[in-house]
Amino acid sequence: MTSFSDLVAKRFSCRAYKPDPVPRAMVDQILEAARLAPSACNRQPWRFAVATEPGLRRRLVEEGFLPGLGMKWAGEAPVLLVMGMAKSFITHTLAPALSGVDYPLLDLGIAGEHAVLQATELGLGTCWIGWINPKAVRKIVRWPPSVVPQAILAVGWPDQLPRPAIRMSQAEMTKFLD
Numbered sequence: 001m002t003s004f005s006d007l008v009a010k011r012f013s014c015r016a017y018k019p020d021p022v023p024r025a026m027v028d029q030i031l032e033a034a035r036l037a038p039s040a041c042n043r044q045p046w047r048f049a050v051a052t053e054p055g056l057r058r059r060l061v062e063e064g065f066l067p068g069l070g071m072k073w074a075g076e077a078p079v080l081l082v083m084g085m086a087k088s089f090i091t092h093t094l095a096p097a098l099s100g101v102d103y104p105l106l107d108l109g110i111a112g113e114h115a116v117l118q119a120t121e122l123g124l125g126t127c128w129i130g131w132i133n134p135k136a137v138r139k140i141v142r143w144p145p146s147v148v149p150q151a152i153l154a155v156g157w158p159d160q161l162p163r164p165a166i167r168m169s170q171a172e173m174t175k176f177l178d
């Protein structure tokens with residue numbers, strides 16, 4: 001079994017996929033990892049729409065993405081997991097009015113990365129896609145106005161080698177307090 005640190009090092013944004021399908025049991029395992037994520041006040045604001053049908057995936061890429069990034073590769077991913085945010089009064093309105101913290105967006109980030117790391121453990125490639133038109137995506141996945149798409153996770157069998165992560169140093173990102 002891959003250790004957690006290996007898993008974190010192995011994950012990269014995969015932008016080339018083989019056409020082979022992802023078994024439903026694996027999709028369920030990925031969703032289960034997201035389901036178990038923590039969230040502010042345990043509101044669990046995440047919603048997932050799973051697109052595997054080729055026509056639907058094509059529509060998400062052609063109509064649901066914003067232009068300019070050339071993300072046609074995402075249409076090759078056999079699974080597009082659309083992540084939506086369901087609003088709740090406490091964490092969307094009440095708590096942020098006092099703290100200014102965007103709790104639901106934090107929650108979705110955590111749940112999404114749980115999903116990504118579970119997929120990585122299964123040998124799958126993933127890529128977060130945030131360059132989307134939420135209204136267009138919502139129409140395609142038939143969510144009510146109360147659920148707002150925030151990101152799409154492309155999931156599939158990688159057709160490219162992992163790249164090492166380019167990151168700032170720990171010293172640049174961290175301040176140890178004395």
Ligand SMILES: Cc1cc2nc3c(=O)[nH]c(=O)nc-3n(C[C@H](O)[C@H](O)[C@H](O)COP(=O)(O)O)c2cc1C
Binds near residue numbers: 131166
């Ligand atoms: C919230 C979020 C949104 C992102 N949106 C996009 C996107 O729209 N298109 C894309 O190609 N990559 C997208 N990425 C991937 C980042 O570009 C990538 O994570 C970053 O460059 C670091 O590279 P790595 O993931 O390979 O380590 C996104 C990543 C995150 C976390």
